[in-house]
Amino acid sequence: MNIKNNKLFVMIKQSDVLVLALAFIILCVIISILSPSFLTERNIMNTLRQISLTAICGFGMMLIILVGEIDLSVGSQQAVAGISSIVVLNTTGSIVLAVVAGLLCGIVVGAINGLLVTTFKINSLIATLGTLAIWRGASMVFTGAVSIQSQVPAFQTLATGFVGPIPNAVIVAGILYGVTFFVLNHTTFGRQIYAIGGNPNASKLAGLPVNKIKLIVFIIGSMATMLSGIMLASRMASAQPTAGTGFEMTVISAVILGGISLSGGVGSVNGALLGMLILGVLQNGLTLLDVSSFWQDITRGIVIILAVYIDIVRKGSVANKLVAEQKKKQQQKCTIERA
Amino acid sequence: MNKIPIIDIKGMNKIFPGVHALKDVDFNLYEGEVHALVGENGAGKSTLIKIISGAYDFTDGQYFVNGEDARIYKTEDAIQKGISVIYQELNNVTTLSIAENIFFGRLPAKHGRVLWKQLYENSQKYMDMVGLTMSPKMKVQYLSIAQQQLVEIAKAISLQAKVIVMDEPTSALSCKEIEGLFKVVARLKSENVAIMYVSHKLEEIFAISDRITVFRDGQNVDTMNTNEIDQQVLIEKMVGRKMSDMFPVRLPNIGEVVLEVEGLTTAKVNDITFNVRSGEIVGFSGLMGAGRTEMTMGLFGADRRITGSVRMCGVEVNKNSSYACNKAGMGYLVENRRDFGNMPNLSVKKNMTIVSLNQISKAFYLFPKKEKDLAAKMIEKLNIKTPSMDQLIPKLSGGNQQKVLLARWLIKQNIKLLIIDEPTRGIDVGAKAEIYSLIEELARQGLAILMVSSELPEILGMCDRVFVMKNGSIVGEFDCDEANEVTLLERAIN
Numbered sequence: 085m086n087i088k089n090n091k092l093f094v095m096i097k098q099s100d101v102l103v104l105a106l107a108f109i110i111l112c113v114i115i116s117i118l119s120p121s122f123l124t125e126r127n128i129m130n131t132l133r134q135i136s137l138t139a140i141c142g143f144g145m146m147l148i149i150l151v152g153e154i155d156l157s158v159g160s161q162q163a164v165a166g167i168s169s170i171v172v173l174n175t176t177g178s179i180v181l182a183v184v185a186g187l188l189c190g191i192v193v194g195a196i197n198g199l200l201v202t203t204f205k206i207n208s209l210i211a212t213l214g215t216l217a218i219w220r221g222a223s224m225v226f227t228g229a230v231s232i233q234s235q236v237p238a239f240q241t242l243a244t245g246f247v248g249p250i251p252n253a254v255i256v257a258g259i260l261y262g263v264t265f266f267v268l269n270h271t272t273f274g275r276q277i278y279a280i281g282g283n284p285n286a287s288k289l290a291g292l293p294v295n296k297i298k299l300i301v302f303i304i305g306s307m308a309t310m311l312s313g314i315m316l317a318s319r320m321a322s323a324q325p326t327a328g329t330g331f332e333m334t335v336i337s338a339v340i341l342g343g344i345s346l347s348g349g350v351g352s353v354n355g356a357l358l359g360m361l362i363l364g365v366l367q368n369g370l371t372l373l374d375v376s377s378f379w380q381d382i383t384r385g386i387v388i389i390l391a392v393y394i395d396i397v398r399k400g401s402v403a404n405k406l407v408a409e410q411k412k413k414q415q416q417k418c419t420i421e422r423a
Numbered sequence: 424m425n426k427i428p429i430i431d432i433k434g435m436n437k438i439f440p441g442v443h444a445l446k447d448v449d450f451n452l453y454e455g456e457v458h459a460l461v462g463e464n465g466a467g468k469s470t471l472i473k474i475i476s477g478a479y480d481f482t483d484g485q486y487f488v489n490g491e492d493a494r495i496y497k498t499e500d501a502i503q504k505g506i507s508v509i510y511q512e513l514n515n516v517t518t519l520s521i522a523e524n525i526f527f528g529r530l531p532a533k534h535g536r537v538l539w540k541q542l543y544e545n546s547q548k549y550m551d552m553v554g555l556t557m558s559p560k561m562k563v564q565y566l567s568i569a570q571q572q573l574v575e576i577a578k579a580i581s582l583q584a585k586v587i588v589m590d591e592p593t594s595a596l597s598c599k600e601i602e603g604l605f606k607v608v609a610r611l612k613s614e615n616v617a618i619m620y621v622s623h624k625l626e627e628i629f630a631i632s633d634r635i636t637v638f639r640d641g642q643n644v645d646t647m648n649t650n651e652i653d654q655q656v657l658i659e660k661m662v663g664r665k666m667s668d669m670f671p672v673r674l675p676n677i678g679e680v681v682l683e684v685e686g687l688t689t690a691k692v693n694d695i696t697f698n699v700r701s702g703e704i705v706g707f708s709g710l711m712g713a714g715r716t717e718m719t720m721g722l723f724g725a726d727r728r729i730t731g732s733v734r735m736c737g738v739e740v741n742k743n744s745s746y747a748c749n750k751a752g753m754g755y756l757v758e759n760r761r762d763f764g765n766m767p768n769l770s771v772k773k774n775m776t777i778v779s780l781n782q783i784s785k786a787f788y789l790f791p792k793k794e795k796d797l798a799a800k801m802i803e804k805l806n807i808k809t810p811s812m813d814q815l816i817p818k819l820s821g822g823n824q825q826k827v828l829l830a831r832w833l834i835k836q837n838i839k840l841l842i843i844d845e846p847t848r849g850i851d852v853g854a855k856a857e858i859y860s861l862i863e864e865l866a867r868q869g870l871a872i873l874m875v876s877s878e879l880p881e882i883l884g885m886c887d888r889v890f891v892m893k894n895g896s897i898v899g900e901f902d903c904d905e906a907n908e909v910t911l912l913e914r915a916i917n
Contacts, residue, residue: 271787272780279777282768289725289763290778290831291749349768 100343100395104358107391111362115369122372129251135364136253137312138338139357143264144308145335146356150268151301152281152348153201153208158309158335160219161193162328165313167223167232170323174235179242186314187307193219194306198299216332223325232323243318253315260308265353277301281348337388338363343395363387427490429454429586429617430475430506435484437470442820444470446641448484452586455615457608459628459649461661462638463878468621471638472588475619476508477501507579508588511711513571515563522546522559525578549577553607568712569600576607580616587611588619593627594711598916605631624912625654637661669856670884671863676702677887679736681871682753682840687731689721692895695731699840699871704862706886706903707875709915714895715875716758719842722873723755724748735839749778752839754832756825758848758875764828765816772798772812774827779834801830806857822854829861840871847881859885879908891915 116122141158148155168189173182193215200211234240245252268274276297280287288294317323342359344351366387370380428451437445445467452458460468473479474486477495486493488504495501501508515524523530525546531538546559553573563571572592579587589608593601608618608631622628628635629649636646637660644660678701687695692714699705707715720726722733724745733740733748741747748755757763766774775798776783783793798812805826809819816824825846832841846862847855862885866872876882882889889906891899891914899914 270789270791272784272789273787275773275777275780275789279766279769279773282766283762285763286757286766287777288745289723289755289757291745291753291755292777293746296746349766 101352101354101358103398104342104355104362108358108362108365111365111369115365115372119369119372122369125249127368127372129249129254131364131368132254133251134368135360136251136257137315138334138364139257139360140253140260140312140315141309141331142335142338142356142360143260143353144305146264146339146342146344146351146353147268147277147301148208148305149336149339149344149346150281150348150351151277151298152284153298153302154212154336154346155197155302155305155309156209156212156332156336157193157197157216157219158305159328159331160216160223161190161306161309162313162316162331163223163323163325164189164193164219165310166317166320166323166327167226167325169314170232170234170239170317173239174232177236179236179239182239183242183314186310190307190310191303193310194303195299197306198302201302202295202298220325220329227323227325229325231325234317234321234323237321239318240321241318243315253319256311256315260311261353261357268353273297273300278349281350283349334363337384341388341391426453428452428487429489430619431487431490432471432475433485433487435471435474435486436482437467437474437479438482439820442822444641445474445481445484448638448641448643450636450643450646452617452619454585454617455612456633457612457618457620457631459632459635460619460621460638461623461625461628461635461657463661463880466638467641468638469590470641472508472510472590472619472621475501475586475588476506502582505583505585506588507582507584507586509572509575509579509590509592511591511594513568513575515571515574517564517571518562520560520562521550521555521557521566521574521577524563524574525549525559525581527578545581546577549581552580552610553577554603567600568595569597569603572596572604573607576611580611584616586617586619588621590621591623591711592620593622593624601627625657628657629654669859669880671860673704673863673885673887674867675887676867676869678702678869681736682873683732683734683737684722685732685734687718687721687733688729689717689726690729691717691726692721692892695721695897697890697897697900699873701839701869701871702866703888704866704872704874704886706882706889707873707892708877708879708882708889708911709892711877713892713915715892716844717895718892719755719844719873719875722748723753723842752837754778754835754838754841756828756832756841756843756846758844760821760824760828761817765824767815767817769816770813771802771807771809771816771819771827774816775801775830775834778831779836782834782836797834798830801834805830805833805861820854822850822858825850825854825858826861829858833865838870840873841865842873842875844875845877846874847876847878879911882911883908 121127145155145158165186169182169186172185173179197212197215200206201208243253247255268277276292279292280294280297284294313328316327338360339356340346340359341363342351342356344356363384366384367380370383430452432448432450435445435448448467448471450471460471462468470479474481477498477500480496486495493504495504516527522542526542531541531545543559550559553576555570555573555577563574566574576587592604596604611618620628620632632649634646635649635652635657637644637657639661680698681701682699684698685696695718697705707718709715717726721728724743724747728742733742735751735753738751740751766777769777772794776794780789783790783797795812801807802809802812807823807826807830809823816827819827832838843862846858850858862872862874874886883903883906886903889901889903889911890897891911893915901910
């Protein structure tokens with residue numbers, strides 16, 4: 085059987101998610117061959133827990149990118165999340181209040197980003213580059229550049245605890261995945277996000293509340309980031325003013341690797357999830373193989389560039405084929421009409 | 424004329440997905456002549472120009488320049504062969520000076536340093552030829568449209584153009600500016616340049632051309648010597664069919680006032696006052712740049728409203744909010760589908776339902792079956808040709824895309840007013856008639872319709888009342904029975 089006519093091959097060629105899934109499986113197979121400790125339960129759970137932090141923030145980031153904007157400030161938002169929750173935790177002693185405080189901060193921080201982009205019409209790249217610096221600086225000023233220790237030991241179990249064999253963080257990420265999937269595929273809000281990302285001008289003239297939706301998306305994104313920041317603070321049992329430095333790059337890379345187009349409107353939750361899994365497993369695999377973290381950075385960079393390039397080539401070949409087919413059809417039609 | 428034509432096109436065919444834009448077209452152009460090309464919108468004039476200029480390749484046929492196979496595959500090839508096109512939308516870089524525009528991409532330079540003195544001297548020479556009197560250092564953005572056009576002509580001359588194609592050159596010019604342009608054309612002609620002159624305006628064509636070619640539905644109907652025919656003959660050839668074949672019979676069912684606009688003023692239009700009643704089709708006519716689209720943008724909350732009020736069924740509509748306009752029962756079918764209409768990442772179905780999601784959902788949850796049923800109903804009702812409702816919208820032909828966007832507003836339950844900007848732009852003739860009858864049917868069912876159009880037959884064939892705009896203001900109102908093409912055009916120009 086000719087491989088080009090193979091049904092599976094055609095399906096893979098047309099589906100981004102299948103390509104990513106295939107890449108993920110191949111990656112896992114290679115690493116498990118090279119390192120026997122990869123497929124142990126402990127390592128798997130550990131890797132998943134690491135990925136969860138990216139994922140919790142990443143699903144929010146995905147919505148922001150889908151609506152055609154970007155949020156570079158997530159790294160310093162994590163620091164804000166840690167500080168606000170730990171401060172509230174230490175004053176009230178209540179874990180619930182600590183989490184609520186972090187999430188409320190998310191609403192404020194997200195609303196600021198959102199208003200800068202919608203009301204003041206500042207390009208989101210610039211606006212969030214600004215807030216990235218502002219929140220980092222504010223965190224340093226507020227803490228005097230020293231970390232704040234948690235005085236409630238139970239707080240740590242939030243991130244390090246388990247439900248059965250599964251870490252809490254993984255469960256939170258799983259729930260967020262489910263919610264995002266549902267919102268994007270089955271709700272009016274998700275549909276509007278895709279429409280606005282696909283063509284903001286058309287959306288506006290179709291009478292969609294473009295600014296309102298963008299604002300809400302920024303707020304949701306920041307709340308997700310706060311959640312990941314709280315988890316981080318919980319794992320370290322302290323609030324670090326330097327927490328999350330460079331985190332925005334990890335998150336955005338994963339989302340882009342998952343096929344979410346930076347121009348907005350294109351991409352799926354499953355793609356984003358696979359992007360996160362691939363980057364996470366790659367990092368874990370390289371660590372297991374004793375590759376230095378500097379080389380890991382280089383590898384990660386190459387993988388992202390390569391992935392986007394392959395995507396362009398793949399789409400290009402499909403498009404070329406379509407054009408060729410259409411031309412052929414036209415020519416046939418032309419000769420028929422002339423005859 | 425026994426000379427070899429400078430441009431000779433034989434048996435040309437061009438097929439776009441879903442549109443046969445040129446059918447077996449023959450066309451030729453001799454040096455030192457002005458050859459006018461006329462035809463309605465969508466007749467294939469622009470397509471031919473784009474093939475001549477190398478912007479499009481053709482499906483089938485032959486294209487000779489000076490008797491040799493043209494081998495023009497891209498616009499640079501055409502420029503090399505001395506063919507310059509001045510498009511309706513001018514291609515100047517407005518932030519650069521006149522001189523830089525004339526010598527764009529070919530600035531005189533030595534060791535990478537621009538020789539400004541030489542540039543300005545050379546530019547001055549070409550500017551004199553076309554009658555531009557200002558300094559060559561002046562930025563193009565400060566020039567009028569007519570002057571910008573002259574800059575492009577100067578550029579064409581500087582490129583040693585043997586053929587200059589002008590696409591609707593006078594559509595945005597005043598009478599005096601048109602005279603100036605004609606002088607330049609006459610001068611070019613005396614220097615043996617071949618000019619292809621594309622225009623709607625018959626008076627101009629008779630004033631300036633040597634030969635006239637009429638296009639209709641992608642075919643060359645006839646090529647005639649200008650001095651052997653009159654306007655009557657020309658119009659008959661252009662129209663070719665009775666208008667009644669194209670437009671549905673209008674059975675007005677006019678009711679209460681739906682839309683009242685009073686003193687609407689934005690940065691681009693001033694003091695617009697009119698109303699539209701239910702079941703009525705109100706047309707807006709005028710030249711390009713008269714502010715019609717800008718008026719609808721201001722009306723629909725997309726452009727900032729400075730003063731004035733818009734009322735829907737007596738209730739004031741919040742200003743500067745398309746969302747509020749949508750809520751109040753307005754719909755807006757845009758002129759530029761690609762940039763302002765389609766959501767290219769979404770399917771036909773999703774493009775249709777995007778403004779009516781509340782009708783197929785409960786507490787945010789979308790009911791997939793309701794959505795499918797609704798889309799299927801619309802595809803059948805509007806006879807939309809698509810392989811499936813999940814096809815992405817950019818893959819459809821222009822006419823079908825337009826129908827999808829029309830369906831978008833038809834699905835909306837509380838729609839009372841539909842604003843349609845250029846309902847048939849970029850749509851082939853068959854689909855045009857369908858869209859006209861749809862619009863008529865909607866009006867008959869009581870929808871108020873505001874239709875902006877540059878095509879006079881369309882305005883006259885469809886509307887009950889017509890407003891003519893010029894320079895951002897309304898300059899005339901006509902009942903359709905008392906208006907004809909001449910009265911509308913006169914009002915739009917003077």
